[in-house]
Amino acid sequence: MTTWTAAYRSAMVSPFESMTLVHGPRGFADQTVRQVVRVRGEGERLRVRFSNLYGARPLVVGRVVAGGAAVTFGGGARVTVGVGEEAVSDPFAFPLKGEADLTVSAYLPEETGPATYHPFALRTTWIAPGDGDAPGGEESESGFFLSGVDVAAEAGRPVVAAFGDSLTDGVGTTPGADRRYPDVLARLVPAASVVNLGIAGNRLVSDEFGERGVARFAREVPAVPGVTHAVVQVGLNDIGMPVVFDVPPVTFDELTAGYRAIAGTAARHGITAVVATVTPFGGAQPPGVDLAAEEALRRRLNAWLRANEAGFAAVADLDAALRDPADPSALRPDHDSGDHLHPDDAGAEAMAETVARALGI
Template sequence: MTTTWIAAHRSAVINPHEAFHLFEPRGFTDRTVRQSLRLAGGGEALRIRLSNRYGKEPLHIGGAHLAVRTRGSGIDPGSDTPLRFSGSETITVPVGEDIVSDPVELPVSAGEELTVSLHLPDDTGPSTYTAVPYDIGHAVPGDQLSAEVLEDAEELPTGHYLTGVDVLAPLGTHIAVAFGDSWVEGAFTTPGADNSFPARLGRRLTRGWIVNQGISGNRLLTDEVGEHLLARLDRDVLAVPGVSHVLIHIGLNDIGLPGAQSYPEPPTDIPSADDLIAGLTTLADRIHAAGLIAIGGTLGPYEGTVYDGVDTPEGQAVRRQVNTWLRGPDHPFDAVVDIAAAVADPDRPARIRAEFNSGDGLHVNDAGAKAIADAIDVTLLDL
């Protein structure tokens, strides 16, 4: 059977030196950092992707191990495998660069949980990181790469340096990339349960799978939390091996975060509906130019959110106009999924239904993510 490398896991990363952060960046000195992930698809071998994209200094990795996760920070010691990079167990990652490990001959399947442990002997400075990782990570002093369990470990609320896993899968395997903001990334769903709506949707597919390139706080048009969607399209979607479809939810932070940052003064830089429509059209056109299928998503409801300054009359008007356009005949996407309708309160459609509300009025819980996934016609993702 002819095989090729296909993305089986992705974590979109952000710059710790940005002006605005939803989560506190951090760095490490002489620590073993252990982080887990769940594979969206399987293959007969795999390779790990790490990044020093936003580091200010070269990143020295004193060792990296891969293992099957058991529970918490625990690993199956029989599966513990050193990772190599061009044959070496240590590597220095230059500033601004990503690296890929040598292949590991380990058959893996969809849904399998793996753990990557990194020994970081030097002062890393603030790390290139993922705001909402798959699960809580752990760190301990020194080199404990092969420890079965990390005793008295510090818990890490964010993911560090780990950007993806590729698997060696049959030629012709195709995947979708879920691309967008916190609704895509799965903020406020249960950590470690893999309950974001793209993950739940992926488990409904009969062939292929979905990898997640969401960034909480991300925007379509301007940088704020992470580079904006149009700026990161090439790297986070078009360069992903095996991608054939792109599923999008974006725009809430364009119209909501300006109000939060200017509160209590009226927001002055909310984009118009025409601005967002033009940006979404450009996004769809670039996806089509790469030969991929573009699936748009309506902007989710958020009326009554607890975050000061986010829910404004101006922002709600823009959201309504953009969603009307997306539901109409003139949008440029191959299809549109009505994410908003799947979780909206039928009596107040600008608000999330109570049973789907995570508690902040802006994000859905596990049940809401399931409702979105269940509402999407899987035949749109003919992978």
């Protein structure tokens, strides 16, 4: 028996947030947006999803081509996605075995207003005038509107939702090379499909840089078709972001309550959830800033996470995998992308190996 399972996900961000890491809001009119995404799973048919979750007006999609096929929605080429809604296409043929690149071109004939988007796609998006799906045009590092791809797969295949911040999103890894830790994890556990729900800057208990993790997990993860497992890697920005941005600090009790809430959501939905310890970020602060209080909070929180008082299925000790033995407050030099915050390709591999052991799939 076949069932729809997630083959790709992109966590969406509002263009109306007051803080941004890359650029301000942008919209489209009489333009084609061409994106290439990595899909994973086993099946013969796909369907694509377009999100207008944070739009201020209905999103009109005039034509979609995916994998060389003309894609329809309810039998028609054109679809209007209401404010706060998502449109799911009709199935189209695309034999998938393991993983493959899928090119999706969407013609947007009318003014979209500021676009629901994903800031760090680590893949190039092409934006061209008019209606056409050929390469070329303006380039962007963000993804727009395309929130997911599903595959009609045999029932029973595990689906892992990698949920987190920029370390899950892949910041620090090689762009265009699919070296994010969820990409590596997918190759380590080929019996499962792995989808990436990371957002750079995301926090556990505060909004901006995406909806707060507690609420976002409850909304996004149980809605992933076929989801069986989740990896929760979030909390670093709650501790470290007040050092860089004008945002209030958080307390240990606020953080632990957030993790308990996520563990509870996972349990209610029958999702096997693994929690990750918070990785080091010593050296990433602005010059002259003392991180003693933040480091003390990180170590206290990690001790609590290792004891698994929130009741997750398992703990992935990413702190132990990435910290410098000579300075446990900092990343290992051979796993540091150079900003002392984000792991490089080798660091992402270490993360994936640690998570794979915790998942036990």
